[in-house]
Amino acid sequence: xxxxxxxxxxxxxxxxxxxxxxxxxLANINTAGYKADRTVTASFPELLLARLERGAGGxxxxxxxxxxxxxxxxxxxxxxxxxxGRRTDLALQGAGFFVVAGPGGPAYTRAGQFQVGPDGRLxxxxxxxxxxxxxxxxxxxxDDFRVTEDGRVLVNDVLAGVIGRVTFANPAGLRKIGxxxxxxxxxxxxxVDAATPxxxxxxxxxNVDPARAVVEMLSNFRAFEAAQKVLQAQDQTLGLAVNEVxxxxx
Amino acid sequence: MIERAxxxxxxxxxxxxxxxxxxxxxxxNVNTPGYKAARVDFQDLAYAALRVPVAPADAATGVAxxxxxxxxxxPRFWHQGSLLETGATWDLAIDGPGFFRVEDGGEILYTxxxxxxxxxxxxxxxxxxxxxxxxxxxxxxxxxxxxPGARDPVVxxxxxxxxxxxGGQRVTVGTIALAWPAASDALEARxxxxxxxxxxxxxxxxxxxxxxxxxRIRQGMLEQANVSLPDEMVRLxxxxxxxxxxxxxxxxxxxxxxxxxxxxx
Numbered sequence: 001x002x003x004x005x006x007x008x009x010x011x012x013x014x015x016x017x018x019x020x021x022x023x024x025x026l027a028n029i030n031t032a033g034y035k036a037d038r039t040v041t042a043s044f045p046e047l048l049l050a051r052l053e054r055g056a057g058g059x060x061x062x063x064x065x066x067x068x069x070x071x072x073x074x075x076x077x078x079x080x081x082x083x084x085g086r087r088t089d090l091a092l093q094g095a096g097f098f099v100v101a102g103p104g105g106p107a108y109t110r111a112g113q114f115q116v117g118p119d120g121r122l123x124x125x126x127x128x129x130x131x132x133x134x135x136x137x138x139x140x141x142x143d144d145f146r147v148t149e150d151g152r153v154l155v156n157d158v159l160a161g162v163i164g165r166v167t168f169a170n171p172a173g174l175r176k177i178g179x180x181x182x183x184x185x186x187x188x189x190x191x192v193d194a195a196t197p198x199x200x201x202x203x204x205x206x207n208v209d210p211a212r213a214v215v216e217m218l219s220n221f222r223a224f225e226a227a228q229k230v231l232q233a234q235d236q237t238l239g240l241a242v243n244e245v246x247x248x249x250x
Numbered sequence: 251m252i253e254r255a256x257x258x259x260x261x262x263x264x265x266x267x268x269x270x271x272x273x274x275x276x277x278x279n280v281n282t283p284g285y286k287a288a289r290v291d292f293q294d295l296a297y298a299a300l301r302v303p304v305a306p307a308d309a310a311t312g313v314a315x316x317x318x319x320x321x322x323x324x325p326r327f328w329h330q331g332s333l334l335e336t337g338a339t340w341d342l343a344i345d346g347p348g349f350f351r352v353e354d355g356g357e358i359l360y361t362x363x364x365x366x367x368x369x370x371x372x373x374x375x376x377x378x379x380x381x382x383x384x385x386x387x388x389x390x391x392x393x394x395x396x397x398p399g400a401r402d403p404v405v406x407x408x409x410x411x412x413x414x415x416x417g418g419q420r421v422t423v424g425t426i427a428l429a430w431p432a433a434s435d436a437l438e439a440r441x442x443x444x445x446x447x448x449x450x451x452x453x454x455x456x457x458x459x460x461x462x463x464x465x466r467i468r469q470g471m472l473e474q475a476n477v478s479l480p481d482e483m484v485r486l487x488x489x490x491x492x493x494x495x496x497x498x499x500x501x502x503x504x505x506x507x508x509x510x511x512x513x514x515x
Contacts (some may be wrong), residue, residue: 012510016252017300017315019506023255023499024294024316027262029492030269031292031319039313069301072313084289085329085478088435113291115325116433118449125291125323142432143328144347173311178296179322187311210495221502228509235514 002238003065008231010066014041015224017069022217025208033079033111033180034206036213038172040071073172074182079110079207081199088114088122088143091204092165096196099135099164100128102181106135108166108191110204111180116143122153122161126179133164133193147200163198166191252510254298254315255503261318262496265292268321269489276477277486284363284443285475286326289485293322328434331476333468339403340366340378343473346465348428348457349437349445352384353393359384360429362473363443374398382442389427389456396423407466409459427456428464 021037028034046062081091090112092098097108100123107128114130117123120141122130129137138153138161146154151163168174173187184191269290279285295317333343342350342364349360366386368376378386378394385393389409396403399416400423406412409426429447431437436449447454457464 016255016506017313019252019499019503020255020258020315023258023262023496023503024318026492026495026499027258027265027318028292028294028316029262029495030265030290030488031294034292034294037316069313071311072301072315073311085327086325111293113322113325115323115435118433118436118453120432120453125293125325143434175311176294176297176314176316178316179293185311210491214495214498217499217502221506224506225509228513231513 002234003063005231005234005238007064007066008227008234010044010068011227012224012231014067014069015220015227018220019217019224021072022213022220025213026210026217029206029208029210029213031111031180031206032113032203033109034208035079035110035176036075036206036208038073038075039069040073041067041069042071043067074174074176075207076171077207079205081202081204083201084203085201087145087201088116089201089203090114090147090163091199091202093197093199095171096165096167096194097182097191099131099133099166099191100124100181101131101137102128102177102183104183106131106191107177107181107183108174109180109182113203116140124179128179128181131164132161133166135164136161138163147198149197149199150195151198165194165196165198167194167196168192252503252507254317256500258295258316258318259496259499259503261295261320262499263493265290265319265321266489266493266496269485269492272324273482273486273489276482277479279475280477280479282363282443282475283365283472284331284361285477286328286331286362287475287477287482288324288326288439290324291322292319294318295320325435326437326439327476329476331474333471334474335470336472337470339470340368341470341472342366342405342426343468343471344428344459344465345407345468348430348459348464350426351387351429352380352444353387354384354444357446358387358429359440359444359446360431360437361443361445364472368396371395376400380442386426388424389458390424392424394424394426397421405467405469407460407468409467426459426467428459428467430455430457430464 025036044065120139122138140160153160169189174182175185272290276287297314297316299314301313366378369379370376376396400413402414404412411423432453437445438448460466
């Protein structure tokens with residue numbers, strides 16, 4: 001069979017994946033602390049074509065066999081900080097993450113849309129506790145608190161806890177688990193305590209750039225279309241081979 | 251699966267529509283006394299790992315695909331609205347934190363709208379009630395009732411209500427206390443400017459107006475809605491564009507599906 005058929009199909013599959021990731025980015029265009037996905041595509045291993053004719057020997061050259069989404073990175077460029085007027089909204093100015101007690105151990109987020117829970121804990125909207133650098137919950141007990149730039153939570157000038165902030169050697173290696181949370185992987189390295197300045201009453205907006213996303217979507221679509229045309233051409237070639245070359249009548 | 255892209259975009263359209271809904275609600279209440287603006291907090295949905303790095307030592311991260319967006323919460327902005335002088339005797343505004351308590355069929359609800367009026371009772375006295383007839387509660391939990399023939403009611407900034415009786419003597423009828431929830435987000439909107447408290451009992455305190463934690467009561471004034479028109483307009487535009495962008499993403503995904511269908515043309 002024509003190898004090109006599968007090469008073109010692999011190109012289409014990569015474009016479908018890219019469209020899925022772009023759709024997720026665009027869906028999260030108003031999600032605080034959201035970081036856009038980046039996809040790295042790589043080619044499949046190349047084949048070496050060998051000459052089969054008698055006597056000549058040697059190789060002809062290489063043949064590509066298609067593309068695959070090799071790696072999904074995360075774009076950690078900062079989103080714009082917007083003043084909200086809610087005292088429980090916190091934003092990080094610079095690289096770093098808030099620490100929360102996630103579903104399976106500590107998780108990390110840049111979405112500082114926190115609340116004070118009914119029991120007085122500082123938590124995310126779905127109830128994950130915000131942690132200090134030591135891994136302890138922060139109990140302001142009221143939403144009438146002040147957060148200093150170095151992360152100290154003050155209730156009537158009494159210290160209620162220090163907001164934990166961490167960085168990673170390679171943030172792009174973090175894995176998203178939904179709910180604006182990230183978890184470390186061997187690629188990201190372990191969390192390291194950081195002193196990223198905290199801004200109270202601000203939220204970091206999504207860093208999805210609509211213009212870039214739409215342009216990527218257009219070029220991605222055309223690449224998909226081109227791969228589809230290549231596949232059709234291969235199919236027609238195959239059709240000719242089967243139906244015309246192999247005709248035995250007359 | 252191209253369908254996943256379509257569903258992710260659909261969730262984005264749905265999220266944008268909800269943001270328009272909340273913004274519309276804020277804009278509709280821009281002249282509602284005591285109204286607190288709401289906003290929508292979003293979160294990304296779960297991710298499906300399509301390619302997992304083989305060796306742990308591998309510096310690769312694998313490929314994961316998200317499923318779109320969901321609404322995490324619709325918190326309110328609790329900051330003070332501006333105070334407007336109305337001159338009406340039973341227009342009460344709270345200058346600072348705290349909520350009036352009103353009784354609604356045995357349940358205590360909380361409000362900052364402060365538009366009260368007198369409701370005559372069969373025995374000649376009159377109760378201070380809100381627009382829907384819910385009585386305003388005093389510090390001791392009784393309804394605020396003015397004796398028959400009482401004139402010139404005055405509510406002091408500290409919440410003390412005094413009237414002149416028919417005989418001419420000045421008496422204190424009661425003291426209005428404010429409820430102060432430690433975590434404002436534990437209040438759940440019930441409409442009519444009312445909130446129900448959903449937190450733990452020890453998270454809600456009664457404070458005297460003008461003391462630590464409680465605002466002062468201003469008679470003849472109303473607290474305006476704290477809706478910020480420019481912010482709402484920006485949110486409206488952002489939501490509209492987000493809706494368009496996600497609709498466009500669905501169309502693109504659909505065209506890709508169409509191309510797949512036409513492979514064997």
